[in-house]
Amino acid sequence: MKSLTVSLVIAAPLLIWATVSLAASSTEEEDLAQVYGGEEMVSIATGTKQPVGKAPAVASVVTAADIKAMGATDLDEVLETVPGLHVSRSENGYNPWYTIRGINSGYNPQVLVLINGIPTTNTFVGDRNQVWGGMPVQAISRIEVVRGPGSALYGADAFAGVINIITKTKQDIEGTEVGGRVGSFDTYDGWALHGGEWAGFDVAASLEYHTSAGQKSIIESDLQSQLDQALGTHASLAPGPVNLSRDNLDARLDLSRDHWRFRGGLQHRGNHGNGVGVAQALDPLNRFGSDRWNADLTYQNAEFAENWEVTGQLSYLNASQIVERNLTLFPPGTQLPIGANGQIDFASPVALVAFPNGYIGNPENWERHARGNLSAIYRGFEYHTLRFGAGVNYDSIYKVRVSQNFGLDPETGSPIPFMPGVPLIDVSGTASTYLPTKDRKDFFFFVQDQWQFAKDWALTGGVRYDRYSDFGETVNPRAALVWETRYDLTTKFMYGSAFRAPSFSEQYILNNPATLGNANLKPETLDTIELAFDYRPLDKLRLGLNVFNYWWKDIIRYVPDSDAPSSTAQNTGTQTGYGGELEAEWKVLDTLRLAGNYSYQKSTDTTTHQDAGYAPHHQVYLRAQWEFLPDWQFTPQAKWIIDRDRAAGDNRQAVDDYTWVDLTLRRKNIHDHFEVAFSVRNLFDVDAREPSLAGNPAAAIPNDLPLAGRSFYGEIRVSF
Template sequence: MKQHIKCGSQMLMLSLLVAANLVQAQTLSENIEEDELLDLYGDTEMIAIATGNLQTTAKAPAVATVISARDIQISGATDLDELLETVPGLHVSRSALGYNPIYTFRGIQSAYNPQVLVLINGIPISNLFQGDRSLIWGGMPVNAIKRIEVIRGPGSALYGADAFAGVINIVTLSGHDISENEFGVRLGSFDTQDAWAKIGFDWQDFSVGLVLEIHNTDGQDEVIDLDRQSLLDAITGTQVSNAPGSVSLSRENIDARLDITNGHWQLRSGMQLRRDWGNGVGGAESLDPSNRWKSNRYNADLTYRNDELADFWDLQAQMSYLQTSIETDNDLRLFPAGSDLSLLGLGGVYPDGLIGNPESFERHYRGNLTAIYSRLEQHQLRFGLGYTFSDLYKVKESKNFGPDPITGSMLPPGSPVVDVSDSPYVYMNEGDRTNIYAYVQDVWYLADDWELTTGLRFDDYSDFGNSTNPRLALVWSTSQKLTTKALYGQAFRTPSFAETQAINNPVVLGNPDLAPETLASYELAFDYRATTDLKLALNLFYYDWQDIIKFTQDENGSTKTAKNMGHQTGKGIELDMDWAISERWKVNANYAWQESIDESTNNKIALVPESQLYLALDWAITHNISLHNQVNWIMSRAREPYDNRDQIADYAVLDITLHYESTSGGWGADIIMRNVTDSDAREPSVWSIPQASIPNDLPLEGRNMYAQLYVKF
């Protein structure tokens, strides 16, 4: 089998200054239970995804951030993306389709964002189709979240493919975490109506936790002045564009989480239903106000863990299942009714518009076995074996263009919509992928103040051969207050099915000859705890990203084909401060700067922020009332080569949350105000030949406001 990823170069280690007061945590016994560690150090100090074991962020062999349930409550955040925007070096941009989030770590970005691995309770939720969370994502509410763990940098040595630019692990609530039942409602801008319930109880020897969340909204209504059809109108003389018009971001979401725990066993399941899903600025960047999508996502996992089965061994076995779908609920009009598409080689005027309804259905089965061996005096060894079977088991499509599935002749403009499922003319073939992997990790306590983590993971794929990825992390307790880390890691990303198998598509086409993307990363980090109230961090990084997969404009001007098109390097610095000034005042601030270069052109990487600044001020006005103020400032985003538009404007968004909690703790209320100054914030649209389809970029929501009330019982 072809070896796609080469084991790395030797790491050059340096040391400087900035952070650590929790150094004594290295002596903690591995037998301490997770809840005890969280009680001792707090949710924001503990992380599990760096090595698979819960440990303090100061000692973790990674650059990590943890967002706790308390952080979520104080911030007034209602969706995962609002929380991730507070992480240093992580920017949440938006794609044109459905305003799906693009998690940009350190200048690494692509349209569908498969370079970021998102886990729920340590289990991937990646799809085969685009390699992302789901094309019909629709957001993720926060009431079921216990904490969020974020690692900036590669994690393939532990998590395999797609743990590339960063890893986000969402830990959900168990029955043990819900000490009081809770019911809440939220009303606000854009006709938003939300409700949630949290229920926790013990039944015989079982602990049960249930969270239900409902979200309905018309979505923000900022206006798109011009779209792709506007350009066609100007050339062909038609006047059929829906621009100026509002972005389409309606949502009807239902999320449910169930957790049942008994002794060594834990069963978790989830449901995410998406209905009335508006597609943003359209499937082909032409406004389509009538189209709607839906998605059904179900997951379940069963975990058995026993640290008493054998001396010096901690064993864990896990099985999981994920089922996802992407379905159209109303016709997707790539171009509106009356559009003349002669210039795109599609024959002329389409009275009903150019209609294409692609749908896909997936199942993912995973099983893994993990063993931790701790008998060796200065070593903790972790071994893992796993198997994943991912199946794109159904592909459906109906459309009014392309070959007729019965005659094979081209459908003329004005033809009715026909079903091309199970024909050679469908947009993508069904298929599956198998992954078998093994890894080993050694945490070596070199001396009282030195800890070396090494790891190696081998993956074998049924369609792409094999890959071996190492990691190396040296953690030095430089002083009682300062910890220094030197980190090296490699990562890889396998191409998605859309990148390899998309066919008969008027917008993008796949390429079966693609190679996986690869990345090598070097980091130097300092964690300094000046006092118990003041924490500082400084991170320096450099990475080398090769065989980048991009959809590149074809000569016909209407389609883009996936290709291994590039080589990108990046370097940067991240600064983070957490300061409890007094019992009433707390400041959290971070700043990130990065410079990423396209090595083939020597140009700066477009669309990503070179600088970003986050500042939050919490004021405990009284024992019951608190005020959270935060500013997020996004700066210095370059245009793509040959894009002759004005530079992308910087923006700063101010959010304010007023929180009240009754003295008894039985109820509480929040007033949440976002973009208080009504800043004209925009995320960049991509360049297309001969001009950008959305010339004035993607407008973010203006000033908006919400009120929520919850009761506990």
């Protein structure tokens, strides 16, 4: 595989040289006509629509047509095609880690995911929800991705990158579509989309259902296996399959009229398996559930007054994490060292206690998010476009519930008895609760100026100020110089600053034998510089190249406590990284389109002076879309994940490289209304794995996290 990497590095400049040579035979008039004609637009770079090539950011756009052609069934399959972005997996439920340019930690809070411009971030651990369960793609119109910092516009967590998922409107649907899919692992999907008019409103509605038993790759050894070896017990359920069942329901409604738009949605998750176990010990019986309700109302008037465009928005999100079936942290028959507080204590145990029912704890929480903002664009100056705005965000964990068979009984103050048949003790609202109810307020304002100071030069500068009720204030500037070097070449030089807010668990979690919060945490910070080129030498060929360097400071990590078995969250350590991304899109023929990218990154933990680990140093992606007969489309795609080091202190061998190949065959316009498709995932059935966490003295899952083997999917859709 290393020989492939070397070949690609050598081939990249040769590809650019060959492209320049081909460009000599193309007339300038033809090139100019295409450069401005069919280019995708992106809005999250500045808050206004711009061509991707001229936006002051390194951005990618994936359209609904792209998603359909590649046969993607979930958001993660789409994001894996974006340069510099790798979708890894968490032990907990195999939740996705969107690793951009090697930046990643814990629950992956360093990437801001928006749905129609509104954050999906949960404050509990800073991710999209512990019961994420994936996101279907039928209702997605386009996905915009910015690699690099975005806090100058979007505030917290727009750190390593920003992903904006834009859902379909009436104009994207125009009629009704229903469809279904059947696939491996007892997977069944169904969906219905409708776009039309009602009582003077444009209406778009979608309903998507997904159920699956989940792939059953085997975990050879887990944390309980290590405990068994040390204590002479036989409680571990390993070797055993991962727990990845899912029952999902996604519903969305979009109503618009004149300058107003209302959106509402529900993401229901049930029967949600926990992957390899929350404590990295297999738990095949546990099931989680979640309901995420959202609503937003937007007023946008591009002609509010002369030279003024005004946008106002109110939004609300309510999210839950519930336990549908007991969360067994360690399986029945386990023996654990228990301290005086009734919890695990390896440092100073009172007794070695057997748990015939397993070590059970059921943490649940509910949170709400309310947001309001007002922004305006002023175009009254000849060479300037000003954008400024202000708003307030309110985040709250308003309910916490937990029951368990360990710890202290809040009524007696004594350890909970560990005997068969003893019911779980509800410790909600007591000193034994793992998390108190908390809220957070953020007041912010921002200003941005796009200054066309010369014919082919534009300077975008901006800054955002945030003041939080719990950890104080932060200021994040950005600057981007965009030079239209030639009619077919754009050069960009960019700087940006970003911050990541501490999650509520990092600040306030307590009564946890593993981790404790720290109310004095500061936000993580990031500074990034980038140089990017967008080159369109032919009317049907686009090349992009960028290089970057970043400095990540005040990283929040859990540091072992000297006088207790726990670790406490601290701002400690820094990480630096550099790399580059090369991408190409070429419409070879009217019936053949090629796309691909190559990404390289090198990230170093400056505390240990070793590689930060987990993220691939090299990624390669290639896709062809070939309409080999009228209404017949064949789309093969392949990705190579190459060279992943371990983190400092992890003595395992490097994670194996893998090559993943998918095929999709689609037949459109059957009797004008029908369409069928057939897909194969992991065509060659490779043993692909994502890295498990390092451990002390050894990793809990030593053989990493296995991905699904070869799988098959067939679908049919009807439009009318």
